[in-house]
Amino acid sequence: MNTKIALLTLNILSALLITAPIKADNFSENDVIRWQNEYMSVVTDGEKLFHGGLKSKNTVSCDQCHPNASNIHPETYPKFQQQLGKVALLGEMINWCIMNPLESEPLALNSKDMVALQSYIHYERRGVPLAPGKH
Amino acid sequence: MKPFNRREFLKRSAVVAAGTLPLSLVEVAFGKNNAQNFTFAYISDSHITHIKGKEFVRNWDRGLMRAVAETNLLDPKPDFVFYGGDIAQLGKPEEIDHGLEILSGLSGKTHYVMGEHDYYNDLGDYWQKQLGADHYSFDHKGVHFIVLNSILTYEKWMYQKWDKGMDRMKQMARLDNPHGQPFMVGDAQRAWLKKDLAKIDKDTPIVVFSHSPLQKIYKGWNFWTEDAEQVQALLQDFNKVSVLYGHVHQIQYNQIGNISFNSAMATAWPWPYPKAYTQVASYMPKLTVEMNRADPFFERDATGWQFINMDTGNADLHYLLPDNANRVVAFDKQAGHPADTQFQDVSKRIPPQSHY
Numbered sequence A: 001m002n003t004k005i006a007l008l009t010l011n012i013l014s015a016l017l018i019t020a021p022i023k024a025d026n027f028s029e030n031d032v033i034r035w036q037n038e039y040m041s042v043v044t045d046g047e048k049l050f051h052g053g054l055k056s057k058n059t060v061s062c063d064q065c066h067p068n069a070s071n072i073h074p075e076t077y078p079k080f081q082q083q084l085g086k087v088a089l090l091g092e093m094i095n096w097c098i099m100n101p102l103e104s105e106p107l108a109l110n111s112k113d114m115v116a117l118q119s120y121i122h123y124e125r126r127g128v129p130l131a132p133g134k135h
Numbered sequence B: 001m002k003p004f005n006r007r008e009f010l011k012r013s014a015v016v017a018a019g020t021l022p023l024s025l026v027e028v029a030f031g032k033n034n035a036q037n038f039t040f041a042y043i044s045d046s047h048i049t050h051i052k053g054k055e056f057v058r059n060w061d062r063g064l065m066r067a068v069a070e071t072n073l074l075d076p077k078p079d080f081v082f083y084g085g086d087i088a089q090l091g092k093p094e095e096i097d098h099g100l101e102i103l104s105g106l107s108g109k110t111h112y113v114m115g116e117h118d119y120y121n122d123l124g125d126y127w128q129k130q131l132g133a134d135h136y137s138f139d140h141k142g143v144h145f146i147v148l149n150s151i152l153t154y155e156k157w158m159y160q161k162w163d164k165g166m167d168r169m170k171q172m173a174r175l176d177n178p179h180g181q182p183f184m185v186g187d188a189q190r191a192w193l194k195k196d197l198a199k200i201d202k203d204t205p206i207v208v209f210s211h212s213p214l215q216k217i218y219k220g221w222n223f224w225t226e227d228a229e230q231v232q233a234l235l236q237d238f239n240k241v242s243v244l245y246g247h248v249h250q251i252q253y254n255q256i257g258n259i260s261f262n263s264a265m266a267t268a269w270p271w272p273y274p275k276a277y278t279q280v281a282s283y284m285p286k287l288t289v290e291m292n293r294a295d296p297f298f299e300r301d302a303t304g305w306q307f308i309n310m311d312t313g314n315a316d317l318h319y320l321l322p323d324n325a326n327r328v329v330a331f332d333k334q335a336g337h338p339a340d341t342q343f344q345d346v347s348k349r350i351p352p353q354s355h356y
């Protein structure tokens, strides 16, 4: 084994580490603000989808039954949904509403719209303690 | 979409409903001279929604059809029916016409109250063309009935320059609109009410119909009337006053002085109680035993309609709730306020009545 090459490799690696912009555990106040704003812009998208922005075949929108996203209880999911006979995700229940009262096509669980809807629903419920499984 | 067949539906739902109706209504002494008994039915908040062409949202149509079919089965027959407002979702003539077509299946006279969903597209023009005045009074078997349009708001907002009436309608149709405007009866109608009441004996039972609660519960969703206290002041001199309102799509009741307040269920969909929105404070009357939490898998659950009898002039509400046990909220003479005949005692409450 050539020790010169080994040393060179080590040097290159440490140089990379030193020049990397931030370490994973090192972020600033501004980063926090920026990340929060990124989240809030998705909350705003979700609020629009929730209030008539979804493609709803019968024009019905989420807010008609859930003003301010109330009576959704996101803090209780996943929970045993007795009508489905299984433990369900919040996203599955959102899709249930889209398919039934809205008579429309369900969203992929990782779609942009589903993420936005859940961001808004959780935001309106901020501060409520987690209560998984609660009825 | 299947063709719309009202007659067939009414026939079928009549068969279903017969089993769910109470076997007999309470015979009551009604009116100040206890001379004549009568009941009336109370249907509200159908939110008939036009999709396009001849298509309407099936779910909301069904709720109203069911209420009409069941009302026609009441025995003894109600003297008349009150419709509590929000026939339409966006105040479109198609929606008002379609709603009235379904309501035309009712046997007997129907009185109408203006809701904000009927009003803000064209400021009530089409509704008034079809149904007449938005505030009026009449006497029936010793009771004075008053109808108010309580969903007016600041004229500056109503009459500002809107591109389309529908833009104004959509602002009002969003219940949780952060830029919402408060409902009010307004100076003109309050002056009319004062004059109307001046000729009424203080012992005459008074029943007032409004769309919004004439009390302040939660402003954020307009469970609220801005000049509620001023309207209450005009009514407070009378010994027995009942205010019946829609808009809230849930069971509420309260007593303020001599005035009893009772709300109607919606035939379309239920609304959460304001405390379910945890970011702000609200003021649900402590008396109210809440309706069962809705099961979204049964589309008529937590919707319904009601019939009313007036034991010596106070309103007793019988809630007809599909997929749910019926409720009765009657005036409790000893307590001096409306009370649920089954669940008022805290120890009698059941888990579905807990809202959070």
Ligand SMILES: [Fe+2]
Residues within 6 Å of the ligand: B045, B047, B085, B086, B115, B247, B248, B249, B266
């Ligand atoms: Fe309504």
Ligand SMILES: [Fe+2]
Residues within 6 Å of the ligand: B086, B115, B116, B117, B211, B246, B247, B248
């Ligand atoms: Fe309303």
